[in-house]
Amino acid sequence: MTSGVYNNGKRKSNGYIFIKYPGHLRADVSGYVPKHTLAMEMKIGRFLTQHEVVHHINMDKLDCRSINLHLFKNPKTHMKAHGSIHKLIKPLIERGIIQLDKEKEVYFIEKKE
Numbered sequence: 841m842t843s844g845v846y847n848n849g850k851r852k853s854n855g856y857i858f859i860k861y862p863g864h865l866r867a868d869v870s871g872y873v874p875k876h877t878l879a880m881e882m883k884i885g886r887f888l889t890q891h892e893v894v895h896h897i898n899m900d901k902l903d904c905r906s907i908n909l910h911l912f913k914n915p916k917t918h919m920k921a922h923g924s925i926h927k928l929i930k931p932l933i934e935r936g937i938i939q940l941d942k943e944k945e946v947y948f949i950e951k952k953e
């Protein structure tokens with residue numbers, strides 16, 4: 841058995857890490873599977889179902905540690921979680937914690953003095 845196929849193939853796409861795993865149910869046309877998918881499958885000891893979605897709790901797509909991954913039953917519940925964090929932004933802006941830098945035209949977090 842050669843180990844190359846499974847050990848060498850890594851690539852980054854769309855901010856995610858992909859691992860070469862030809863034949864996997866979720867492999868793309870080039871045979872790559874998102875690392876977070878494989879990490880979650882290792883954690884739960886089975887393949888993901890068709891509708892399950894792996895979410896990065898801290899929103900860091902590169903952080904595939906088990907503790908940072910949450911499994912949603914379907915895209916709807918996953919999007920609900922994303923919507924809920926989006927709703928938190930308005931109160932943070934109202935409290936001045938998040939502000940718009942009008943020069944750079946990006947939001948930033950107010951530093952404590």
Ligand SMILES: [Zn+2]
Pocket residue numbers: 894895896918922
């Ligand atoms: Zn998510």
